[in-house]
Amino acid sequence: MTEHPLGWAPKGRYVRPQGDESVEELKARVREAYAKQSGEMRARLMAVKDRPEGMRYFDDVARYDGPRVKELQDAKGRGRKVVGTLCVFAPAEVVRACGAEVVRLCSGMHYGVHPANELLGDAGLCPCVKSTLGGRLSDADAFMTLADIVVAPASCDGKVKLGEMLEDWLPVIMMNLPRVKTGDTTAQLWVEEVMWMGQQLGRLTGTEMTVKGLREAIGVYNRAHLALSRLTQLRWGDRSPIWGRDALLAAQMALVDDVERWTKRMDGLCDELGRRAAAGQWVGTGEEARILLAGSPVIWPNWKVPNLVEESGGLIVVDELCTGARVLGDPVVADEGTLRDLVRAVAERYFFPCTCPCFSPNDERESRMLRLVKEHRVEGVVYHALRGCHLGMLEATRLELALRRADVPMLKVESEYDEGDVEQIRTRVEAFVEMIQARREFARG
Amino acid sequence: MARVGIDVGSLYTKGVLIAEDRRLLASAVEPTTTDVPGLTERMLARLLAEAGLTMADIEGIGATGTGRRRVKVADVARTEISAFAWGAKLLHPPVRLVIDAGGQGVRAIEMDQWGMMTNFRTNDKCSSGTGCFLDTMSFALGVDMPEFGTIGRGSACPSSIMQTCTVFAESEVVSAVARGGSKADIVAGLNAMVAKRMASLAKTLAVRGDVVFAGGMARNRQVVELLRSQLAHRVVVPDDPHLVGALGAAVLAPKRRRAGGAAPEAREAAPASPPGEARA
Numbered sequence: 001m002t003e004h005p006l007g008w009a010p011k012g013r014y015v016r017p018q019g020d021e022s023v024e025e026l027k028a029r030v031r032e033a034y035a036k037q038s039g040e041m042r043a044r045l046m047a048v049k050d051r052p053e054g055m056r057y058f059d060d061v062a063r064y065d066g067p068r069v070k071e072l073q074d075a076k077g078r079g080r081k082v083v084g085t086l087c088v089f090a091p092a093e094v095v096r097a098c099g100a101e102v103v104r105l106c107s108g109m110h111y112g113v114h115p116a117n118e119l120l121g122d123a124g125l126c127p128c129v130k131s132t133l134g135g136r137l138s139d140a141d142a143f144m145t146l147a148d149i150v151v152a153p154a155s156c157d158g159k160v161k162l163g164e165m166l167e168d169w170l171p172v173i174m175m176n177l178p179r180v181k182t183g184d185t186t187a188q189l190w191v192e193e194v195m196w197m198g199q200q201l202g203r204l205t206g207t208e209m210t211v212k213g214l215r216e217a218i219g220v221y222n223r224a225h226l227a228l229s230r231l232t233q234l235r236w237g238d239r240s241p242i243w244g245r246d247a248l249l250a251a252q253m254a255l256v257d258d259v260e261r262w263t264k265r266m267d268g269l270c271d272e273l274g275r276r277a278a279a280g281q282w283v284g285t286g287e288e289a290r291i292l293l294a295g296s297p298v299i300w301p302n303w304k305v306p307n308l309v310e311e312s313g314g315l316i317v318v319d320e321l322c323t324g325a326r327v328l329g330d331p332v333v334a335d336e337g338t339l340r341d342l343v344r345a346v347a348e349r350y351f352f353p354c355t356c357p358c359f360s361p362n363d364e365r366e367s368r369m370l371r372l373v374k375e376h377r378v379e380g381v382v383y384h385a386l387r388g389c390h391l392g393m394l395e396a397t398r399l400e401l402a403l404r405r406a407d408v409p410m411l412k413v414e415s416e417y418d419e420g421d422v423e424q425i426r427t428r429v430e431a432f433v434e435m436i437q438a439r440r441e442f443a444r445g
Numbered sequence: 446m447a448r449v450g451i452d453v454g455s456l457y458t459k460g461v462l463i464a465e466d467r468r469l470l471a472s473a474v475e476p477t478t479t480d481v482p483g484l485t486e487r488m489l490a491r492l493l494a495e496a497g498l499t500m501a502d503i504e505g506i507g508a509t510g511t512g513r514r515r516v517k518v519a520d521v522a523r524t525e526i527s528a529f530a531w532g533a534k535l536l537h538p539p540v541r542l543v544i545d546a547g548g549q550g551v552r553a554i555e556m557d558q559w560g561m562m563t564n565f566r567t568n569d570k571c572s573s574g575t576g577c578f579l580d581t582m583s584f585a586l587g588v589d590m591p592e593f594g595t596i597g598r599g600s601a602c603p604s605s606i607m608q609t610c611t612v613f614a615e616s617e618v619v620s621a622v623a624r625g626g627s628k629a630d631i632v633a634g635l636n637a638m639v640a641k642r643m644a645s646l647a648k649t650l651a652v653r654g655d656v657v658f659a660g661g662m663a664r665n666r667q668v669v670e671l672l673r674s675q676l677a678h679r680v681v682v683p684d685d686p687h688l689v690g691a692l693g694a695a696v697l698a699p700k701r702r703r704a705g706g707a708a709p710e711a712r713e714a715a716p717a718s719p720p721g722e723a724r725a
Contacts, residue, residue: 404651409564421569427511428567431526435562438527442561 005203006149008171014119014137015168023139026115030140031065033111038064038301045246045303050283052276054269055246061253061262062300068256069142075101076146081205084147086132086163087155088322088354089177091346092259093332094198095151096217099207103143104255105150106323107131108299110417112141126388127417128297129158136169143256149204151197153177155358156391173200178351181359187351194347195340214342218332224259225328227266232325234273235317236376239282241273244293244316245306248324252300255327288315289436290377294369294399295384295412296392297323302417305384308426313433318376320369321384322356357391365395366402373408379436381410382429388416409435446504449492450695451485451519452528452688453477453512456548456576457661458484461691462492462503467535471495472688481515489518505698509690511549523697525690526552526565532693533657534560536683541654544643544672545689546662548576551643555650566646573609574642576661581611582635585618586628594665597633604634609642633667640671647676656680659689 042059045051061068072082083095084105095102112134113127119137120130135141152163153175163172175193178186202208228251234241250269254262276282291314298306298321309316319325330353334345355365372378381403385393393414400410411432413425447470452459454477462471471492478484489506493499508519509528516522525545529552533543543554549572555564572578583590597603604621608614614635621631639662647656656678662668663686673680683689 404564414569423511424567424569427524427526428565431524431565434524434527435565439561439563442559 004171006171006200008167011168013168014165026137027139030109030111030115030134030138034109034140035065037110038062041301041303041307044307045249048243048246050281051246052242052269052272054265054272055250057265058246058250058253058269061257062249064142068258069146071258072101072103072143072146076148081148081201082143082146083201084143084150086150086152086159088326088356089153089155089175089350090151091194091197091350093214093217093221093346094194094209094343095201096220096259097209097213098198098201099205099213100148100201101258103147105132105135105141105144105147106297106299107135107141107144108302108417109135109141110302110419112138113417124388125158126296126386127302128299128386128389129162131417133162133165136166149173149201151175151201155179155356156389158388171204173197177358179358179360181352181361187348190351191340191344191347194350195343198343209339209343211337211339211342214339214346215334218334218342218346220260220263221328222331224254224263224266225331227263227270228254228325228328230270231266231273232318234270234277237277238377239286240284240315240317241276241282243283243310244291244319245303245310248293248298248306248316248319248321249300249303251325251327252323255323284315287437288313289433289440290315290317290379292317292369292372292376292378292381293319293321293324293384294381295321295396296386296389297321298384299323304415304417304419304422305382305413305425308422308429309382312426312430313437314380314382314429316382317378318372320355320365320372322354326354357395362395366399369399370402370406373403373406378408379440380432381408382432383410383412385412385414386416387414447496447498447502448695448698449489449503449506450528450532450691450693450698451488451506451508451510451516452525452690452694453481453485453508453510453516454525454547454690455511455550457687458488458510458512459688459691460485460488460492461688461695462496462498463692463695467696469685469688469692470498472685472691474687477512481512482517485516486518504700505695507694507696507698509694509697513694520699521697523694525550526554526567527562528690528693528697529659530554530556530562530693531696532689532691533659533683535692535696536689537655537657537681539655540657540681542647542650542652542656542678543689544647544656544658545660546575546639546643546658547660547687547690551575551646553643553647553650555652558654564650566649568646571610573611573614574639578611578614579635579639579662579665581615582618582632585615586622586631588628588632593632593636594667594669597629597631597636598667598670600627600629600633602630603637604631606631606634606638609638614638636665636667637671639665640668640675643668643672644675652676652678654678657689658682659686661687663687 081100083100112131115137116130116134150172154160198209332349460473506519508516508522513522529545545552551568
């Protein structure tokens with residue numbers, strides 16, 4: 001057996017014995033459940049009337065057994081490598097510059113939680129980590145199965161250990177993400193980590209990162225960023241031409257799709273929405289409560305909370321999720337320079353603007369939230385907290401207090417991936433909307 | 446013109462009929478069954494008969510509670526959170542905080558000086574400290590519900606109930622009985638736990654004035670006393686605390702009945718008529 005270019009060998013700690021019949025059974029069961037959940041969620045979105053035509057493309061990407069999987073299989077057949085990432089901090093520009101495909105592996109599949117629970121018991125872990133691990137354990141997650149390597153930024157505890165466990169199946173580049181943002185050395189450490197990650201990937205793909213390659217990649221992602229900011233601007237007005245849950249889906253697909261094609265399609269969607277806006281074709285009645293969706297990652301197809309908000313008289317006008325507006329947070333500012341200069345520019349774009357609750361100090365999150373509230377005339381914040389996401393839960397209190405001072409109500413929704421609590425949450429979301437509308441009426445006199 | 450409010454709770458369905466000046470003309474309480482449409486239709490007929498009115502005298506019917514969407518006779522369905530806020534405001538206008546403890550839910554609702562709801566908290570995924578919790582314990586102890594608020598009042602040494610899970614707390618109660626603990630002490634301990642849970646839920650909100658304690662739990666006198674001792678503000682318990690939600694639903698009912706109006710579900714999807722309308 002030839003040695004892996006990165007010296008990796010399977011660790012064999014968690015892998016189930018090959019040929020075990022139950023593995024095949026489990027895989028079939030989980031795959032079926034995956035298809036069912038994402039199918040149901042897509043059907044629910046597609047049933048909304050007057051949906052923009054441009055959403056169809058993103059619906060297709062969201063079929064995790066669809067054309068994108070086939071495309072990646074073909075690319076692998078041609079010798080391309082597929083890099084899976086576990087967090088918003090993994091710089092996609094660097095992966096692209098190393099000539100590899102990049103897909104986000106974080107899973108929103110409810111059924112993936114079960115195999116992880118069987119292995120770990122109730123470890124108090126968040127469903128995002130459990131479901132992603134479950135996708136690997138059951139061999140059922142299409143992207144996970146295609147990945148040649150995982151890039152795992154050490155953001156929260158769950159993600160750190162998830163990255164570690166995945167080493168049983170495939171090589172993992174663990175990135176030492178500094179969690180204290182202040183100090184002279186932190187940014188420097190992160191630049192080194194990104195540099196090192198690029199070198200490791202270069203060894204795997206045989207394509208070394210160059211100034212030209214990285215600058216091109218930065219250009220590609222900056223264009224994607226521009227397309228996403230167009231979408232955000234289209235939702236700025238008193239009325240919106242698109243539902244927030246559709247906008248979130250379209251934005252999130254940038255995580256798994258070919259980014260150049262995604263940009264083209266996003267531009268197409270924005271053109272269509274621009275025409276709709278010009279023709280006065282809006283979604284909803286105009287009486288909806290204007291909601292900012294914040295908190296733990298909302299990952300397709302776990303569209304539980306976005307659906308509940310918009311089915312209960314709310315309109316998500318903006319979000320601050322690492323799986324939404326923050327996917328393409330800010331463009332990289334890089335002019336001429338050495339490879340190191342460019343890597344620094346990329347690394348800083350992923351580090352400083354990010355307001356993940358794993359950071360301290362994280363004052364920027366509070367000020368950004370208040371700015372979004374003001375700019376988008378938000379009437380209430382729905383804070384989605386995945387059970388087991390301790391960092392997200394801890395910051396919820398701080399944000400609620402800050403929002404209260406600004407006279408903006410916040411509803412914290414603590415939930416998991418299963419549908420068992422849907423009706424309880426619906427009651428709370430409805431009450432939240434009723435409260436906002438009563439306040440609005442009262443203010444009107 | 447009179448109005449009707451129906452609160453379909455997890456255990457009991459409550460109905461009220463109020464006059465134009467918001468006086469209570471009739472009320473009814475029945476255990477909630479699976480046939481909510483039938484149950485509420487019969488309840489409406491009973492309320493009308495008791496008040497000596499006909500449907501022509503009714504200008505609006507509001508529904509609330511977990512089963513609110515299944516009340517076919519209602520013109521509008523609102524969440525129990527809004528309903529309790531409006532009901533408490535009707536009974537005690539200076540209210541600044543409402544605590545509602547029902548069969549399966551505990552809610553705390555914060556209100557501003559104009560009586561507008563500003564924030565709320567609910568229990569989620571756990572029925573500890575609710576009516577069902579005490580129901581289970583009353584069965585385990587063989588103490589009837591009406592006695593539950595009185596038997597423990599003289600206890601000098603309430604048992605300390607550590608577990609908050611209903612099932613685990615029950616086994617704790619069973620072992621306390623086995624150790625020879627007195628029923629009064631155990632009941633006092635359970636009531637203390639329930640009151641403490643409600644107080645801590647309330648304290649996550651800003652309590653700035655009078656507290657209205659509503660829902661079936663407010664009929665437990667010891668819980669009321671214990672809650673009073675834990676909150677710094679005046680705790681007001683209405684005469685019929687379990688009817689507050691239904692009263693709120695009646696207040697929230699639209700002013701004029703629409704002839705052959707659509708089912709409440711249809712209107713709820715697009716809440717065009719804001720709750721504020723009821724103030725006008």
